Amino acid sequence: MNTKPYAITLTPGTSLANLTGTWRTARPVYLDRLPPCNNACPAGENIQGWLFHAESGDYEQAWRVLVENNPMPAVMGRVCYHPCESACNRGQLDSSVGINSVERFLGDEAIKRGWKFDAPAPATGKKVLVVGAGPSGLSAAYHLARLGHQVEIHEAGPLAGGMMRFGIPKYRLPREVLDAEVQRILELGVTLKYNAKVANIEQSMKDGGFDAAFLAVGAHIGKRAMIPAGDASHIVDAVSVLRSMEGEDKPMLGRRVVVYGGGNTAVDVARTVKRMGGEPIIVYRRTRDKAPAHDFEIEEALQEGVMIKWLSTIKQAGAGEITVEKMELDDKGFPQPTGEFEKLEADSVVLALGQDVDLSLLEGVQGLEIVNGTVQVGGNMMTGHPGIFAGGDMVPSERTVTVAVGHGKKAARHIDAWLRGTVFEPAPKHELAEFTKLNPWYYSDADKTVRPVLDIIRRQTSFDEVQGGLDETNALFEARRCLSCGNCFECDNCYGVCPDNAVIKLGPGKGFEFNYDYCKGCGVCVAECPCGSIKMIPEET
Amino acid sequence: MGFQPVKFYQTGTFTVGNRLLAADERSVQADLSRSNSINSGHRACQGCGEALGARYAIDAAMAESNGQLIAANATGCLEVFSTPYPESSWQVPWIHSLFGNAAAVATGIAAAMKVKGKTDVRVVAQGGDGGTTDIGFGCLSGMFERNDDVLYICYDNEGYMNTGVQRSSATPPAARTATTMPVGPEPGNPFGQGKNVPEIAMAHGIPYVATATVADLRDLEYKVRRAMSIRGARYIQIFVPCPLGWGAASHDTIRLARLAKESGMFPVFEAEHGEVTGVLKIRHKVPVEEYLKPQKRFAHLFGKNAHPETVARLQAIADRNVRKYRLLDEEGN
Numbered sequence: 001m002n003t004k005p006y007a008i009t010l011t012p013g014t015s016l017a018n019l020t021g022t023w024r025t026a027r028p029v030y031l032d033r034l035p036p037c038n039n040a041c042p043a044g045e046n047i048q049g050w051l052f053h054a055e056s057g058d059y060e061q062a063w064r065v066l067v068e069n070n071p072m073p074a075v076m077g078r079v080c081y082h083p084c085e086s087a088c089n090r091g092q093l094d095s096s097v098g099i100n101s102v103e104r105f106l107g108d109e110a111i112k113r114g115w116k117f118d119a120p121a122p123a124t125g126k127k128v129l130v131v132g133a134g135p136s137g138l139s140a141a142y143h144l145a146r147l148g149h150q151v152e153i154h155e156a157g158p159l160a161g162g163m164m165r166f167g168i169p170k171y172r173l174p175r176e177v178l179d180a181e182v183q184r185i186l187e188l189g190v191t192l193k194y195n196a197k198v199a200n201i202e203q204s205m206k207d208g209g210f211d212a213a214f215l216a217v218g219a220h221i222g223k224r225a226m227i228p229a230g231d232a233s234h235i236v237d238a239v240s241v242l243r244s245m246e247g248e249d250k251p252m253l254g255r256r257v258v259v260y261g262g263g264n265t266a267v268d269v270a271r272t273v274k275r276m277g278g279e280p281i282i283v284y285r286r287t288r289d290k291a292p293a294h295d296f297e298i299e300e301a302l303q304e305g306v307m308i309k310w311l312s313t314i315k316q317a318g319a320g321e322i323t324v325e326k327m328e329l330d331d332k333g334f335p336q337p338t339g340e341f342e343k344l345e346a347d348s349v350v351l352a353l354g355q356d357v358d359l360s361l362l363e364g365v366q367g368l369e370i371v372n373g374t375v376q377v378g379g380n381m382m383t384g385h386p387g388i389f390a391g392g393d394m395v396p397s398e399r400t401v402t403v404a405v406g407h408g409k410k411a412a413r414h415i416d417a418w419l420r421g422t423v424f425e426p427a428p429k430h431e432l433a434e435f436t437k438l439n440p441w442y443y444s445d446a447d448k449t450v451r452p453v454l455d456i457i458r459r460q461t462s463f464d465e466v467q468g469g470l471d472e473t474n475a476l477f478e479a480r481r482c483l484s485c486g487n488c489f490e491c492d493n494c495y496g497v498c499p500d501n502a503v504i505k506l507g508p509g510k511g512f513e514f515n516y517d518y519c520k521g522c523g524v525c526v527a528e529c530p531c532g533s534i535k536m537i538p539e540e541t
Numbered sequence: 542m543g544f545q546p547v548k549f550y551q552t553g554t555f556t557v558g559n560r561l562l563a564a565d566e567r568s569v570q571a572d573l574s575r576s577n578s579i580n581s582g583h584r585a586c587q588g589c590g591e592a593l594g595a596r597y598a599i600d601a602a603m604a605e606s607n608g609q610l611i612a613a614n615a616t617g618c619l620e621v622f623s624t625p626y627p628e629s630s631w632q633v634p635w636i637h638s639l640f641g642n643a644a645a646v647a648t649g650i651a652a653a654m655k656v657k658g659k660t661d662v663r664v665v666a667q668g669g670d671g672g673t674t675d676i677g678f679g680c681l682s683g684m685f686e687r688n689d690d691v692l693y694i695c696y697d698n699e700g701y702m703n704t705g706v707q708r709s710s711a712t713p714p715a716a717r718t719a720t721t722m723p724v725g726p727e728p729g730n731p732f733g734q735g736k737n738v739p740e741i742a743m744a745h746g747i748p749y750v751a752t753a754t755v756a757d758l759r760d761l762e763y764k765v766r767r768a769m770s771i772r773g774a775r776y777i778q779i780f781v782p783c784p785l786g787w788g789a790a791s792h793d794t795i796r797l798a799r800l801a802k803e804s805g806m807f808p809v810f811e812a813e814h815g816e817v818t819g820v821l822k823i824r825h826k827v828p829v830e831e832y833l834k835p836q837k838r839f840a841h842l843f844g845k846n847a848h849p850e851t852v853a854r855l856q857a858i859a860d861r862n863v864r865k866y867r868l869l870d871e872e873g874n
Contacts, residue, residue, distance in 0.1 A: 492567070499588065499592040
């Protein structure tokens with residue numbers, strides 16, 4: 001019986017019967033790429049990951065993702081030189097995302113609201129000795145404690161923080177911020193013994209029954225330079241000056257203070273002297289662009305009235321004055337003496353020429369290798385002596401708080417594996433989400449939020465913090481400037497732009513899937529994905 | 542006036558949706574329950590702009606009419622690739638009659654609905670630029686002139702792509718087609734007036750005329766919804782790049798539509814009763830070369846035997862559009 005209309009011989013059907021996926025020669029696949037900020041972070045933070053939560057205003061979750069890698073966001077948000085921002089893809093669009101300022105906002109929120117770390121893993125019964133309560137030691141202690149190990153920090157000094165306290169002035173890092181973040185680490189169950197200098201590491205380990213040790217004693221011995229000096233000359237080193245700022249007896253440097261060196265420590269000392277009412281003058285043998293200090297720090301120092309004599313070396317120091325020799329750069333950029341001399345009034349000279357490591361605790365330890373005053377470690381942060389790991393300023397690397405924190409985390413993971421008799425294998429890195437992988441058309445135009453800066457008079461006369469923080473509205477704005485490079489943020493573009501309805505939307509938080517029965521492999525979704533989270537791969541032939 | 546964008550959440554309303562936008566700030570296309578008017582399995586080429594534009598437009602019309610929609614379709618790619626007997630991709634009541642009579646068929650449907658008292662059922666007619674600007678033009682003009690209650694949507698891919706890429710009155714000057722080969726002193730389609738149907742529609746004084754592209758989904762959806770909120774004759778021309786006919790990569794479909802708008806080659810505007818009421822401003826102005834170079838139909842203008850004077854004439858067309866429709870913000874001028 002024919003029930004079809006006149007002249008119709010085939011039953012009408014839907015085009016779903018036509019599997020156009022067979023046309024395809026290449027297929028789109030979703031992937032996570034490594035955002036350049038994450039790639040650049042010495043502490044290995046998942047920056048894009050925590051910004052993702054900050055974008056939705058869930059600051060606590062953002063903070064929790066942040067502290068999976070770094071326990072001190074309020075400190076980092078003040079002292080980190082943020083290589084993440086230098087690498088940020090948004091820098092090629094307008095200006096980089098203010099990652100550092102959002103990090104500080106999250107850190108300050110955590111202190112304000114009293115957020116605590118997640119509870120540690122079940123106890124492993126292993127004991128680890130951490131020597132030094134600086135950024136590296138605190139970071140290692142935190143990560144080891146989270147992994148369930150019993151951690152004891154032995155600190156030679158009377159206070160925690162290491163160079164964060166004795167090297168970084170208050171106007172950059174208020175001490176209550178540091179104290180709050182240290183305290184939170186201790187509340188995880190970490191024991192911290194003050195005034196407990198480790199004289200012999202092997203003995204200390206044996207005495208305390210420790211299964212492993214992490215050394216992070218830093219580099220606290222100021223380097224000396226051979227300056228012919230009269231008896232009446234007053235020469236001190238920068239580390240001692242900054243350290244004594246933390247005690248009752250402030251350093252007596254006089255009015256005219258010459259700071260010798262071009263690094264961040266030299267700038268810190270000069271700015272400290274300015275705040276104490278002195279007249280600092282930095283003497284450096286090369287030029288501003290060759291100085292190791294960060295340019296913004298030099299700029300801030302100049303704003304505050306610090307004098308800087310470029311291309312100069314100190315030839316002689318006498319009572320109340322020094323003699324400097326003018327230098328000039330040769331073809332290779334090295335400073336060469338010119339034979340021209342000049343006298344400068346100077347009540348004291350502060351040497352800021354870098355620091356050496358106090359290695360006395362390592363005497364007699366088998367298998368250690370010391371090169372140029374630093375302890376050599378392997379890729380797993382272990383020294384030549386099994387079970388003794390080291391990190392921070394005492395191993396060869398860039399000497400910043402962030403690098404030290406990164407060492408602490410890395411060492412903790414390897415110590416954990418070593419204690420379990422395994423080897424820690426970091427997850428393979430995703431391919432990099434370069435700017436060329438993005439489609440920047442889709443991002444709103446939005447300039448960076450600038451943090452408030454303390455007025456100049458208070459900067460010259462007080463130790464109040466120079467750089468202010470963001471408040472909630474502009475922190476949210478700043479977080480939302482993130483391009484989410486290489487990681488899907490559910491903008492629905494792929495779902496919308498597919499001419500073949502071949503993208504399946506799985507719902508909030510679940511992302512998307514391709515329906516390869518119908519996907520023709522045109523690649524529009526890849527081209528129109530703002531963040532580069534889809535790529536084409538050839539079909540197998 | 543015009544589509545009001547959300548200024549800022551990471552991507553604002555530039556993207557289809559966004560996990561943190563309120564539901565009413567998202568596009569129809571972001572919605573899991575969009576009607577998918579043209580379903581999967583259609584036989585359009587990879588990266589077809591017309592398939593995409595038709596789904597964008599008809600889904601928006603379906604959303605605005607609460608699913609009470611009938612579509613008439615002119616002959617052309619859209620009809621051929623969506624409905625090879627006995628299969629159909631359409632998930633709306635859909636009728637095809639002839640190449641040139643889509644506007645007349647839609648008029649008839651609208652009249653029938655009126656007679657039956659079904660005022661909630663709305664009617665769209667759709668066709669390519671061939672079926673609209675050439676073959677169906679008489680019916681279209683009649684529909685305008687009588688102010689019939691039909692939204693006519695023209696998917697403009699600038700040629701007869703279904704039959705093998707022949708020239709239409711919407712083909713741009715200098716473009717290579719099967720009937721305008723790149724030979725002689727003025728290679729490709731000769732410079733002439735072409736046929737600017739949006740302006741001709743405006744000259745009929747009908748209630749609503751708009752242009753849109755597949756690169757600006759939010760603007761497109763706004764215009765379809767706006768048109769659906771009005772009774773009488775309405776016309777929307779949607780710019781839909783054709784990877785096959787233009788000799789472009791299939792993944793460049795939306796990019797080309799964006800470049801056409803950003804260069805000024807395709808002005809995006811809306812008009813009511815013959816007067817322009819809003820334009821979609823150029824966001825990042827680009828020279829026409831950026832739009833022309835990815836397309837093989839303009840390849841003869843570049844390379845060894847380049848025709849810089851022809852490119853300059855095309856740039857002049859773009860510049861004129863920018864001036865005429867005030868496509869740049871005052872400060873960017």
